[in-house]
């Protein structure tokens with residue numbers, strides 16, 4: 412089952428969760444374009460991106476390597492500026508990083524000289540983070556550690572952690588700021604299959620508990636089918652959003668993936684016809 416991206420009425424997912432999706436849009440991107448300039452040349456990385464994310468919605472972004480997925484995500488996070496277009500969050504135009512949008516990368520990027528607790532606290536020391544008192548700060552860090560099941564490893568150093576644990580610290584560091592939307596760039600792709608499945612289950616639990624919206628870049632169709640309410644395919648050069656699918660089964664979905672075989676095949680065929688593969 413697929414819908415064309417420009418079919419805006421159908422572009423909004425039907426409620427597939429027990430808690431129906433709210434009607435309003437949390438994140439709205441209009442006509443977003445970005446180019447990189449070097450001494451000798453200018454390269455358009457993505458162009459005219461329109462994207463809406465509703466509260467509590469999980470949107471997965473698939474696409475060939477180099478089509479601009481990471482550039483789009485870092486632009487949404489305010490870590491770099493767009494050349495054209497607008498990013499609106501909860502009705503306001505965003506022009507700089509905002510604590511309501513958290514970001515997580517494939518590499519956990521932990522500071523090796525800081526303990527787990529301090530690495531998580533780092534998410535609260537950024538300029539854009541809300542200013543908190545000492546007790547509230549401590550409470551928020553402990554809560555974030557509990558969310559990812561690392562309350563007993565709070566005093567460990569990054570070198571003492573497995574890959575999955577390090578990614579959980581990275582997740583806690585993003586969550587500690589209580590974001591309304593989590594932007595995730597291939598967050599589990601460096602993990603082994605079992606650890607990855609554990610992280611996907613953890614993310615689903617967090618989404619259900621905290622009701623955050625998520626935009627997740629992945630190269631793994633199965634990951635998108637497990638997690639997403641909607642799957643967007645990005646392609647071309649400069650990158651654009653070329654196709655959209657709604658995943659028609661409510662969560663928990665893991666035991667029902669066999670029902671998505673047709674959709675999986677369709678995504679795979681579209682990917683192979685639009686590119687040589689995904690990143």
Ligand SMILES: Nc1ncnc2c1ncn2[C@@H]1O[C@H](COP(=O)(O)OP(=O)(O)O)[C@@H](O)[C@H]1O
Nearest residue numbers: 447456474475476477478479480481482483690
């Ligand atoms: N900071 C940058 N400066 C110049 N070119 C960049 C920069 N970041 C990415 N690119 C280029 O932009 C293109 C898209 O990169 P990226 O957003 O990482 O794509 P994807 O995540 O889809 O693989 C690539 O050709 C990459 O080399």
Ligand SMILES: [Mg+2]
Nearest residue numbers: 480481482690
């Ligand atoms: Mg990338």
